[in-house]
Amino acid sequence: MSLLKIISWNVNGIRAAHKKGLVDFIKKENPDIICLQETKAFEEQLPSDLRNIEGYELFINPADPEIKKGYSGVAIYTKLKPNKEVKNKLGSKFSDREGRILSLEFDDFTIFNVYFPNGGKSEEHFQYKLSFYDEIIKHLSKLKSKTNVILCGDMNIAHEAIDLARPKENEKSIGFLPEERDKITEFLNKGFIDTFRMFVKEGGHYSWWDMKTRSREKNVGWRIDYFFVNSEIAGNIKKADILTDVMGSDHCPILIEWDNK
Numbered sequence: 001m002s003l004l005k006i007i008s009w010n011v012n013g014i015r016a017a018h019k020k021g022l023v024d025f026i027k028k029e030n031p032d033i034i035c036l037q038e039t040k041a042f043e044e045q046l047p048s049d050l051r052n053i054e055g056y057e058l059f060i061n062p063a064d065p066e067i068k069k070g071y072s073g074v075a076i077y078t079k080l081k082p083n084k085e086v087k088n089k090l091g092s093k094f095s096d097r098e099g100r101i102l103s104l105e106f107d108d109f110t111i112f113n114v115y116f117p118n119g120g121k122s123e124e125h126f127q128y129k130l131s132f133y134d135e136i137i138k139h140l141s142k143l144k145s146k147t148n149v150i151l152c153g154d155m156n157i158a159h160e161a162i163d164l165a166r167p168k169e170n171e172k173s174i175g176f177l178p179e180e181r182d183k184i185t186e187f188l189n190k191g192f193i194d195t196f197r198m199f200v201k202e203g204g205h206y207s208w209w210d211m212k213t214r215s216r217e218k219n220v221g222w223r224i225d226y227f228f229v230n231s232e233i234a235g236n237i238k239k240a241d242i243l244t245d246v247m248g249s250d251h252c253p254i255l256i257e258w259d260n261k
Contacts, residue, residue, distance in 0.1 A: 002259060002260070002261040003238065003257055003258070003259050004032045004033070004080075004257065004258045004259075004260055005029070005030070005031045005032050005033075005255065005256075005257050006031060006032060006033045006034070006035070006111070006150065006152070006227070006255065006256050006257075006258065007029060007031045007033070007034040007035070007243075007253050007254070007255045008034075008035045008036075008037070008113070008152035008153055008225060008227060008253065008254050008255070009034070009035070009036055009037070009225075009246075009249065009251065009252070009253035009254070010036075010037040010038045010115070010153075010154040010208075010225060010249060010250075010251035011036050011037070011038060011039065011248065011249050011251075012038050012040075012249040012250055012251065013038065013039070013040045013041070013249075014036060014039040014040065014041050014046065014050070014073075014075065015040070015041055015045065015046070015047070015050075016248075016249075017036075017248050017249060018046075018047055018050050020247065020248035021248060022050070022248065023049055023050060023053060025246065025248070025253075026053055026056075026077065027053070029253075029255075031255070032078070032079050032080060033076060033077070033078045033079070033080065033104075033111060034076070034077045034078075035074070035075075035076050035102075035111065035113035035152050035153065036074065036075045036076070036077075036113075037073075037074050037113065037114075037115035037153050037154045038072060038073065038074075038115055038154065039060065039062065039072075039073035039074060039075050039099075040070045040071060040072070040073055041062065041070070041073060042060075042062045042065075043058070043060045043062075053077060055079055056077040056078060056079055057077070057078055057079075057081070058075065058076075058077055059075065059076045059077075059078070059082075059085055059102060059104065060073070060074070060075040060076075060102075061073065061074050061075070061087045061099050061101065061102040062099045063097070063098050063099035064097040064098070064099070066097075067097050067098055068098075071098070071099070072098045072099040072100055072115055073099040073115070074099060074100060074101065074102040074113050074114070074115050074153070075102070075113075076102055076104060076111070076113050078104060080106055082104035082105055082106055083105045083106060083107065084104070084105040085102075085103075085104055085105075086101075086102075086103040086104075086105065087101070087102055090135050090136065090138075090139040096132075098117075099115075100114060100115045100116070100117070100132075101113075101114055102114075105147075108147070108148060108260060109147060109148035109149065109150060109233075109260065110143060110147050110148070110149055110150070111150045111151075111152070112136075112140065112149065112150065112151045112152070112153075113152060113153055114136060114151065114152075114153040114154075114155075115153055115154050116129065116132060116133070116136075116153065116154060116155045116156045116157070117129040117132050117156065118156050118174065118175070119156065119174055119175075119180070120174035120175075126174070129156070129180070130179065130180070130183065133183040133186075134183075136151075137183070137186055137187055137190060140190075140192070141190045141191070144191065144192075144230040144232075148229070148230055148232065148233050148260075149192075149228075149229065149230045150227065150228075150229050150256075150258070151192070151226075151227070151228040151229075152225075152226065152227045152228070152254075152256075153225065153226070154208075154224060154225050154251065155184070155224055155225065155226050156175055156224055157175055157176070157180045157181060157183065157184055157224060158170075158175055158176050158181075158222045158223055158224055159181055159184040159185070159194070159223075160181075161203075162202065162203030162204075163203070163206075163222065163223040163224075164176060164206070164221070164222040164223065165203075165204075165206065165215075165219065165220040165221055165222070166220065175222065175224065176222075187228060191230055191231045192228040192229065192230060192231070193228065193229055193230075193231050193234040193237075194226060194227075194228060195226075195227040195228070195229055195234070195237050195240040195256050196223070196226070196227070196240045196241075196242065196254070198234065198237060198240060199239070199240050199241075200240075204219070205223060205242055205244075206219065206221025206222055206223050206242070206244075207221070207222070207223050207224060207225035207242050207244075207251055207252055207254055208221055208222045208223075208224050208225065208250060208251045208252075209221040209222075209250060210250070211250045216250075223242070225242075225251055225254050226254070227240060227254060227255075227256045229256075229258070233258065233260070236258055236259045236260060237256055237257070237258050237259075238257045238258070238259050239255070239256065239257040240254075240255070240256045240257075241254065241255050241256075242254050243255065
């Protein structure tokens with residue numbers, strides 16, 4: 001194995017994205033692994049060509065229907081054969097019923113595809129978001145002592161002022177509150193690296209735009225989608241990019257290329 005291309009994308013509904021060319025996008029980009037968030041569907045609801053993309057194995061973790069139908073959900077298409085699939089458990093205690101966590105274990109790394117909570121509906125939802133972060137940080141900090149870890153997904157937080165177009169106006173907005181931003185800092189302090197910031201230091205690069213205000217046309221966005229890796233493999237990340245030209249969702253895809261030989 002040598003150069004691995006991995007893509008992450010919040011598709012805002014996998015069936016909607018399918019109608020907008022998701023299968024063609026995957027075939028064109030030809031990633032080794034693609035992680036999707038906010039799929040909003042069960043596997044049996046997917047069109048045949050989406051369930052069976054040649055060369056890929058599909059893993060999917062929808063939200064528990066008792067929680068809410070057509071909500072949340074994550075999926076991974078992979079060319080590589082995993083040793084083990086972990087759908088929703090972190091250790092022995094924390095269990096996610098909202099379809100937010102899906103990980104695959106390989107010989108020399110584990111990939112975590114996560115759709116982090118938004119936390120904006122109520123104080124209860126906000127506290128859940130913070131505790132969700134705490135559980136992920138705790139679990140991955142332990143895991144990286146045993147294997148390499150790649151975390152990707154919609155993290156629903158802009159870390160620094162350069163990660164959103166209008167930081168001043170959003171100082172009191174969910175997604176940019178100090179206690180949220182501190183969670184990203186905690187990740188970094190635990191030995192994880194924000195891969196995009198290894199290559200791009202300036203602002204103006206975003207992965208989500210508000211569709212209601214047509215903010216994508218003006219590039220008034222937020223960078224809330226990330227690839228984090230443990231520091232031991234950061235030097236082998238050869239590329240990190242945001243595919244802003246790809247339409248089909250209010251988010252755009254992000255990618256990394258990792259030389260894991």
